[in-house]
Amino acid sequence: MSVMVLGTASHVGKSTVVAALCRALVNRGYTVAPFKSQNMSLNSFVTRDGGEIGIAQAVQAFAARVEPMVDMNPVLLKPKGDRVSQVVLLGRPYKDVPITEYYQETDYLLREAVCAADRLIARFGHIVVEGAGGAAEVNLYTRDIANTLLASALKIPIVLIADIERGGVFAQTYGTIALLPPGVRAQVCGIIINKFRGDPAVFQGGVEEIERLTGVPVLGVLPYMETALPSEDSLSIHDKVPRSCDVRVAVIRLPRISNFTDFEILERYSSLHYCAPGASLSNFDCIIIPGTKNTIEDLKVLQKTGTDLEIQMARCRGIPVIGICGGYQMLGETIVDVGIESDAGEYQGLGLLPVTTSFRAYEKTTCQVNRRAHDVPPILSAMGEVRGYEIHMGETVRMGAREAFTGDGAVSEDGLVIGTYLHGLFQNPAAASALLSLLAARKGLPFIPVPAEDDGVDPYDLLAAKFEAHVRMGPLLSHFTK
8 A cells, every 4th residue: 555645735844754754664675656646846857768757756756766757746837927837747748728727637637647656556566645735725626636636546545744833733734634525534544743843742732632633643743854855846945044154156036946956055055045036146256047937038027127237247247157947048149939938039138148049849858968067167177077957948059159068058258157958067066066166266265175975874864764753653654565
């Protein structure tokens, strides 16, 4: 059998609990795979065969010590703005749909999701399923393929996660369970209280009251845990607090920012700020324009708020400017769209690299890559070989610009403006060190290179150990067989 992890709301810790449970099970000799039928996120990952899934399911696959697969997240919604999302089905772009039309696809997408879950069970024996948002959204019950409809189809035990840090944990748990459809309510076999600060023993009375109110056992009270796992979605940006450090890096917080997990190593070794369009960029040592789900619309925002001028002035001061994916496209001279991503037309870019980009087909490049940085000082020459993945629409042509990596990107003559399609570039310790060592040297500061392996401790094992220390595993293990 398998287990489904539902939440009382969004951002209560479902993804982390699934990752922890996957690793805990694997460490005990079980084979398991993660599964989330429908995910809405602009942080995505490319599988080995070129399929696109939510990054949370890739992280959970790593926790389960299995290769990420498109069946682990058969439906991925990538918001584009104006209530329209791109639907990625089984790793490939399916269509762009307004939310009202998307719900017309419910029956078809549910069937596809159940088939994907069945394939995973046939291959791995068990799955740990993650729901989406809050489980008790009563207005969505007829179309909720991530929670109630899926639970009814799979008929597996459910563990409910509640976030005590938000307050109202009694209402969260009791209200959610009371509002679930009767058949789904009967599947709830346990509750986990998450993000508790302090001594869990002081909440024992609360545990007993929740059990009395709901008739469901509380399996554990998890403490608030800092993890080194990638962030799942844009809600996580608001939780980020820049560390105190003299090296300051600005990442433009585009309205449709995607894959900001690219910068989580930089967050640990610099004072990295996610700067809203319109904010001053005058006191930063480096500016990064990240990926976006809609290059042209977010470029318009930069131009409307004056951020384009801020970036151009920083370039004139000799500040490194780096563009990743959509950010790379913005660094160019022009972007031509025939109506694929935005309204048809030709749009002026930031003009910092002699490249042009065109959107001429509803096709997406998705692949894992290994590339070597060209010997262009002062940043690329220190990177060597790097690996990552590409997820983008549009094609970019260099108009005389030097190539940044073998087969990808562009770099200015002085090496300080770099554009690349390579997501995950700064997850490579050598690439992070190449940038940060330059920024530190410019300020006369010492710099210790980012270690190739973070002290040799597997973050998934640490997460699983913390989980098992606070959750009764017996009731959970009863749903799995070796």
